[in-house]
Amino acid sequence: xxxxxxxxxxxxxxxxxxxxxxxxxxxxxxxxxxxxxxxxxxxxxxxxxxxxxxxxxxxxxxxxxxxxxxxxxxxxxxxxxxxxxxxxxxxxxxxxxxxxxxxxxxxxxxxxxxxxxxxxxxxxxxxxxxxxxxxxxxxxxxxxxxxxxxxxxxxxxxxxxxxxxxxxxxxxxxxxxxxxxxxxxxxxxxxxxxxxxxxxxxxxxxxxxxxxxxxxxxxxxxxxxxxxxxxxxxxxxxxxxxxxxxxxxxxxxxxxxxxxxxxxxxxxxxxxxxxxxxxxxxxxxxxxxxxxxxxxxxxxxxxxxxxxxxxxxxxxxxxxxxxxxx
Amino acid sequence: xxxxxxxxxxxxxxxxxxxxxxxxxxxxxxxxxxxxxxxxxxxxxxxxxxxxxxxxxxxxxxxxxxxxxxxxxxxxxxxxxxxxxxxxxxxxxxxxxxxxxxxxxxxxxxxxxxxxxxxxxxxxxxxxxxxxxxxxxxxxxxxxxxxxxxxxxxxxxxxxxxxxxxxxxxxxxxxxxxxxxxxxxxxxxxxxxxxxxxxxxxxxxxxxxxxxxxxxxxxxxxxxxxxxxxxxxxxxxxxxxxxxxxxxxxxxxxxxxxxxxxxxxxxxxx
Numbered sequence: 001x002x003x004x005x006x007x008x009x010x011x012x013x014x015x016x017x018x019x020x021x022x023x024x025x026x027x028x029x030x031x032x033x034x035x036x037x038x039x040x041x042x043x044x045x046x047x048x049x050x051x052x053x054x055x056x057x058x059x060x061x062x063x064x065x066x067x068x069x070x071x072x073x074x075x076x077x078x079x080x081x082x083x084x085x086x087x088x089x090x091x092x093x094x095x096x097x098x099x100x101x102x103x104x105x106x107x108x109x110x111x112x113x114x115x116x117x118x119x120x121x122x123x124x125x126x127x128x129x130x131x132x133x134x135x136x137x138x139x140x141x142x143x144x145x146x147x148x149x150x151x152x153x154x155x156x157x158x159x160x161x162x163x164x165x166x167x168x169x170x171x172x173x174x175x176x177x178x179x180x181x182x183x184x185x186x187x188x189x190x191x192x193x194x195x196x197x198x199x200x201x202x203x204x205x206x207x208x209x210x211x212x213x214x215x216x217x218x219x220x221x222x223x224x225x226x227x228x229x230x231x232x233x234x235x236x237x238x239x240x241x242x243x244x245x246x247x248x249x250x251x252x253x254x255x256x257x258x259x260x261x262x263x264x265x266x267x268x269x270x271x272x273x274x275x276x277x278x279x280x281x282x283x284x285x286x287x288x289x290x291x292x293x294x295x296x297x298x299x300x301x302x303x304x305x306x307x308x309x310x311x312x313x314x315x316x317x318x319x320x321x322x323x324x325x326x
Numbered sequence: 327x328x329x330x331x332x333x334x335x336x337x338x339x340x341x342x343x344x345x346x347x348x349x350x351x352x353x354x355x356x357x358x359x360x361x362x363x364x365x366x367x368x369x370x371x372x373x374x375x376x377x378x379x380x381x382x383x384x385x386x387x388x389x390x391x392x393x394x395x396x397x398x399x400x401x402x403x404x405x406x407x408x409x410x411x412x413x414x415x416x417x418x419x420x421x422x423x424x425x426x427x428x429x430x431x432x433x434x435x436x437x438x439x440x441x442x443x444x445x446x447x448x449x450x451x452x453x454x455x456x457x458x459x460x461x462x463x464x465x466x467x468x469x470x471x472x473x474x475x476x477x478x479x480x481x482x483x484x485x486x487x488x489x490x491x492x493x494x495x496x497x498x499x500x501x502x503x504x505x506x507x508x509x510x511x512x513x514x515x516x517x518x519x520x521x522x523x524x525x526x527x528x529x530x531x532x533x534x535x536x537x538x539x540x541x542x543x544x545x546x547x548x549x550x551x552x553x554x555x556x557x558x559x560x561x562x563x564x565x566x567x568x569x570x571x572x573x574x575x576x577x578x579x580x581x582x583x584x585x586x587x588x589x590x591x592x593x594x595x596x
Contacts, residue, residue, distance in 0.1 A: 070361075
């Protein structure tokens with residue numbers, strides 16, 4: 001971790017977006033008092049994580065990756081243990097557990113051992129456990145990694161509700177652009193342990209340009225095509241990928257024709273030309289030179305080149321769950 | 327970097343209160359004892375091994391050893407059976423799973439005192455050590471063994487066995503915390519062998535060969551066995567009991583320093 005400087009406002013949903021190995025979990029572990037920063041400062045709720053870890057701990061709820069639960073206990077026992085670890089008195093404990101049972105919404109399974117639960121049920125229990133003491137800040141480390149789309153949508157709804165109705169500040173890490181875009185008020189894009197862009201998703205995408213033109217090309221034509229595209233006055237920026245170039249421009253519909261003509265007169269023939277609005281992946285591409293969606297989801301590809309990049313599918317959610325910690 | 331806090335997530339937030347260390351220990355112990363009770367099968371080896379050795383040792387050696395005057399070999403073997411039962415038991419296998427699954431982290435982000443995460447598990451170790459010792463003592467009674475020091479002697483005997491068991495748990499906990507590796511924790515039981523066998527487990531020290539006598543003199547288990555045996559067949563021998571207690575204390579000091587330093591290393595911040 002180096003040069004991560006950020007400020008999260010109270011009541012916000014803050015998205016921390018980056019590929020595997022970018023340093024997301026390390027940042028969260030420092031903010032949650034699990035890892036001591038070797039240099040620099042970090043404060044949560046006004047308390048320094050190194051000097052006042054106890055004050056930080058009572059103010060935060062944490063749901064780390066992979067729903068860390070003891071499989072040999074029942075859901076209710078986990079909630080009870082969690083309430084006791086926070087020192088809740090017996091009446092407070094009963095009330096908190098009742099609320100958490102409602103929140104987890106897993107029905108009679110609450111009385112079963114956790115080892116019988118599905119992935120989605122574990123996440124819901126994990127989230128409920130992390131909220132048992134009424135934290136002011138909730139840390140969610142990749143809350144939907146490995147979940148099916150239905151469970152993912154449920155977690156999103158829950159995060160929005162916690163933030164909207166109860167005003168909990170949410171610090172969320174994700175490797176899914178779509179997730180950061182859908183949930184976060186502000187997004188920091190992290191790569192190789194550094195924040196490379198920071199702002200609201202709208203601001204960040206606007207900075208790329210109003211539109212993006214994606215040009216699919218044979219590999220030998222990519223570099224010449226980029227040179228040609230840069231000569232078109234309406235073009236703001238050109239980025240080369242493995243399967244083509246991505247052009248940022250203020251008006252895609254007006255510019256796409258000019259680009260097509262310029263390429264054609266240079267003897268270059270694109271396989272396809274597509275105009276679309278920018279995604280956070282375009283922001284990522286512009287900042288880092290490679291596409292986040294192209295990084296192998298099972299590898300820690302922090303600095304990987306844009307292998308397998310597909311400009312047409314920028315911004316998609318990787319289909320396969322990540323495995324292993326970064 | 328900083329993260330500002332918003333409103334508490336549930337009405338009535340801010341209920342969190344400081345609690346005493348005993349409450350923290352009780353919280354962790356509650357879970358550990360519960361998981362212990364859910365896996366009674368895990369107790370099986372800890373009972374089969376001492377029973378097996380008790381029967382085999384008596385079958386093989388009783389008539390031979392009892393040629394020496396003044397030795398009741400069944401009483402002589404009961405402390406050995408207890409040592410075999412309680413040495414090396416611990417919740418370290420659970421701790422290492424907690425480390426691997428991240429459940430330890432889940433507990434570490436709460437305000438619970440770091441040391442109680444180990445102390446609470448040790449409560450379950452004590453419960454298990456008492457249970458195993460009572461079973462072995464009952465086995466001794468069935469075999470006709472009696473305590474010359476009476477009921478109080480039985481309680482001191484039990485106390486020594488449990489204290490020994492606890493002092494030994496520092497080894498597996500240290501391995502669990504240092505490595506986070508279940509295989510390493512499983513291998514840590516190997517340390518049991520020199521402790522258990524380089525001792526007067528089979529014969530009194532004066533009947534052992536020279537080098538073995540020397541090694542046994544440096545083994546804390548030697549003094550533990552002799553202290554425990556004195557309660558069975560020697561009457562109250564305060565010196566023997568005191569040496570046994572000192573041996574436990576010495577080993578416990580070493581293993582607990584190792585274990586709690588390993589815990590401190592694993593939990594990065596206070």
